[in-house]
Amino acid sequence: MLILGVSAFYHDSAAALIHDGEIVSAAQEERFTRIKHDAAFPANAIRFCLEQAGATGAEIDHVVYYEKPFIKFERLLETYLAFAPRGFASFRKAMPLWIGEKIFQRDILTKELDSIDRGLAARDKLLFSEHHFSHAASAFYPSGFERAVVLTMDGVGEWTTTSVALGNGADLSILKEIHFPHSLGLLYSALTYYTGFKVNSGEYKLMGLAPYGEPRYAKLMFDELIDVKADGSFRLDLDYFGYCTGFTMTNEKFDRLFGGPPRLPEQPLDQRHMDLAASVQAVTEEVVLRMTRSLASETGEKNLCLAGGVALNCVANGKVLRDGRFESIFIQPAAGDAGGALGAALGAYHHQKRQPRRISPGEDAMKGSFLGPRYEQPDIERRLAAMGANFLVVDDDALIEETVQALVAGKAIGWHQGRMEFGPRALGGRSILGDPRSPTMQKALNLKVKFRESFRPFAPSVLRERVAEWFEIDCDTPYMLLVANVTPDHRHATPDTEQALFGIEKLNVPRSDIPAVTHVDYSARIQTVHVETNPRFHRLLTHFETLTGCPVLINTSFNVRGEPIVSTPEDAFRCFMGSDIELLAVGNCVLHKSDQNPELALNYRSAFELD
Template sequence: MNVLGISAFYHDSAAALVHDGVIVNAAQEERFTRKKHDPGFPAQAIRWCLADAGLQPRDIDRIAFYDKPFLKFERLLETYLAFAPRGFRSFRTAMPVWLSEKLFQKDMLLKELRAIDPALGEAERLLFAEHHFSHAASAFYPSPFEQAAVLTMDGVGEWATTSAGLGHGSGLTITKEIHFPHSLGLLYSAFTYYTGFKVNSGEYKVMGLAPYGEPKYARTIFDNLIDLKADGSFRLNLDYFDYCTGLTMTNPRFDALFGAPPRRPEVWLTQREMDLAASIQAVTEEVVLRLARGLVAETGMRHLCLAGGVALNCVANGKVLRDGIVDDIWIQPAAGDAGGAIGAALAACHQHEKLPRVSTNGPDGMRGAYLGPAFAQAEVERRLTDAGARFSIASDDALIDSTARALSDGQAVGWFQGRMEFGPRALGARSILADPRAPAMQKTLNLKVKYRESFRPFAPAVLREDVADWFDLDKDSPYMLLVAPVAEPHRRGMSAAEEALFGIDKLNVPRSDIPAVTHVDYSARIQTVHAATNPRFHALIDRFKALTGCPILVNTSFNVRGEPIVGTPEDAFRCFMGTDLDLLAIGNCLLRKSDQDAALKQDYRDAFELD
């Protein structure tokens, strides 16, 4: 049975194809349209999924959408009635869109599907899954666990903002929920807005900013904004928020509580924003810990699966793992709305069609998240030639050796290999790589390559067999979703003057043997690299280790700020020519910046809308 899963119309639209419960492929629409977090119908992603699998539209048995529009409309109406007349502005803004489009989303979906091919637009094939069930299915079914507790947390689906459940074999049940407007995701997004970042894309910036501050406002948050119970259940004090009745996240009462209006975007960050980030991060970690502890105590499960946007908070995930309440944790790499396409398709297979769950061949059912488009060598060469690129062709061994030597010499490398990743993280297929031992590399990559805020940390990609020697972690972390401290033997002692530094002044102080991937609190967002799922990337790091003694590379996504991760060789070449990258490896093609036609260099700094 072939099931096409779709997420669309809110943010991070995506499509995924599942055959008899096995994930075949998946891709986000933004990688094709080049519009970051593209919410539109994923027509290009769907076409690619079918073509990649060699299927015709008539071969699709079911099409599963990741939420239920009528339930969302019900929430909109009930929220307006509960807060009337205060919510009229928000209601007036949303209602025309709902009445013209979203209320008739089934018809709109069928129309969009028919535009791809009439065979896709047969109404009897279309199924709808609840939003949080899609998240839960995306977390449990691809996991390596036969049974597990399942926790999903985000802003809001239809009504649910947090759900807890139990997976066993092909069965999955949601046992309890927290409903809108009480939402951990929206609480975090309120502080994202208040500290001057963009909601639904800037939350990870708040997480990265937090270690520069002190959680001075955590008590204020607990005393005024959230009533948190021992089992992790909570309620928000809606007097301080405006997302129910207005068009912003917070209101003047929130401003008065924290002593100032929201920071304007792109204005210089102060210690206050850093302390606010540290505070909401500390609160979030405590809520997630209590939710996990409560769920494990209730179910007796020793394995935990996570999904939903809050599950991308890798610091909180690391705290759960180190707490010892579970033996292991598995997080859906596309934990946000994009992953709902996979979850909806898997829910259709196992819940609607009652197909048995298929045991995973490998560490899990996501195949390393390498589920997107790939390009044959001949096609890479043709595309690069048409783009005006100058390149040499290397054997596999020569490519690995040349790239590893360039990295050891301090060069920044664009790395475009194999299938594209599904989800927000580059995992060694569409990556920018560098030497983690270089003290200035974090700042250099942020300002000269990524064109983004200098405070943002980079992740270490480390050979799985070496992770415990370098970090306080001896578990798989293939999706860059666990944070752990750098191991003590690799830390550098701080002088009294360095210890006394505050905020962004901490940035340029090397704190370990791998300063480019060591955050100011000695933490690192770890990706373990496995030979079974990405042999070429594993071989590159292994060669770098042979040259330097270090089994780690800086790994960040191949893009600039505001740009989706590169999807094609042409995207990669444009980004290469618009940044200070030194070397580009695409398939077996090697491109050196010094060899390129200077006329093709682009001003890439302002090419994309800032996220």
């Protein structure tokens, strides 16, 4: 049975295809259109999924949309009525769109599918899931667990903002929910907006900013913004928020509570912003920990699955792991709305069609999340030549050797290999790599390669078999979704003078043997690299360790600020020519910046809208 899952029309549109329950392919539309967080119908992603499977539309048994639009319309209408007459301007703007398009989404989906392949558009093929069920299915079914409790948390789906489900074999049932407008995701997004970052994009920046501050406002948030019970259930005081009735996340009462208006994008960050970031992060962690502790006690389950946008908060995830209430945790790598496409397909297969589930104990079914397009060597060479690139074709040994020598020399490397990752993280398929031992590499990559804020941390990729020697964690974390500290024997004592430094100035103090991936609180967002899912990247790390004694590399996504992660060899070459990346490895093609035609250089700094 072939089932195509689709998410679209809010943010991070995507498509995923499964065959008899096995994940064949999955990709976000943004990677094809080059529009970050593209919300458009994922026509390009669907075409890719069909091509990957060698299938026509007529061979697809079902197409499953990841949520139920009419219930979402019901929530919108009831919210406006509940808060009337406030929000009339927003209501007047939204209603024509919803009445004209959204509530007739079945017709829109059918039309879009028909434009791709008429065989996809048969009305009896189209199924609908629920938003949070799609999230839950995306986490449980690939998890490798026979049984698990599943916690999903995001901004909002139809009505649900938080759900708890129980998975057992092929069965998945929602046990309880928290409904809009009470939302942990929207609380975090409100602070994202207030500190000057873009909602649905900048939340991870807020998380990265938090260690520079102190949670001075956490008590105020608990007193005024959110009432949290012992089991983690909560309610927000809606008098402080604008998202129910207006066009902004917060309002003037919120401004008065925190001492001023929202920061404008690109304005300087000050200590208050860092303290606000630290405070909402502390609140989020406390709510999540109360929930997970309560769920462990209530259900007696040993395994936990996480999905939804809040599950991308890797700092909170790390605290849940260290809390020890669950023996094992699986987090869907595409935890946001993109992953809803995969969950919709898996949910339809196992839940709606009652098909059995095959489990490989100790292994998840995400295949390292390498589910996107790949390019064969002759195709790579043809594409690069058409771009005017100068390259050498080398064998595998020479590729690894030359790349490692460039890393040791302190160069930034563009690494485009194998299948593209599904989800927001680069995991060694579409990555920029660097030497983590360099005390200047973190700042150089941020400012000269990524063109982004200097405070942004980078993640370490580490050989799975070496992770416990370098970090205070000893489990698989292949999707860069858990944070742990560098081990004490690799830390450096920081000078007493650091206490006098302001916020981001602390970043320049080397605090470990791998300073470029060690955050100011000694933490790191870790990716374990496994020979089974990414043998070439594993080999690169192994050779780097042989030469340096260090089994760790900087791994950041292959893009500049505001750009989606690169997909094609052409995308990689453009980014290479528009940034200070010094060596590019695409398949077995090696490109040196000094060998390229300078007329092909691009001004990438202003090529994309800032995120």
